[in-house]
Amino acid sequence: MSQSEQRGTRQCVSCGIKVMGTNAASFSCPECGNEINRCEKCRKQSNLYKCSECGFTGP
Numbered sequence: 804m805s806q807s808e809q810r811g812t813r814q815c816v817s818c819g820i821k822v823m824g825t826n827a828a829s830f831s832c833p834e835c836g837n838e839i840n841r842c843e844k845c846r847k848q849s850n851l852y853k854c855s856e857c858g859f860t861g862p
Contacts, residue, residue, distance in 0.1 A: 813827075813829065813840040814840060815827075815840055815841050815842035815845055816839055816840060816841060816852045816853065816854075816855065817841060817842070817845035817850040817851065817852045818842060818844070818845055818850070820842055822840045822841070822842050824843060826843035826846070827840065827841065827842050827843055827846075828840070828841045828846055829841075832854040832856065832857060832859050833859060833861070834854065834857045834859040835854060835856050835857040835859070837854055837855065837856040837857065839852060839854060849862045850862075
């Protein structure tokens with residue numbers, strides 16, 4: 804996969820699936836501002852996530 808394709812792909816930081824749909828979330832890490840993507844299922848279940856840049860964890 805090329806770098807441009809990788810940048811366009813969003814994956815859930817909790818479970819790793821491809822993030823799509825209107826109920827998915829994309830937000831900035833509260834600590835470093837890195838983009839965090841979460842799927843609908845992990846959001847509803849309040850699964851923990853970890854920022855790949857700074858290691859911040861949240862529900």
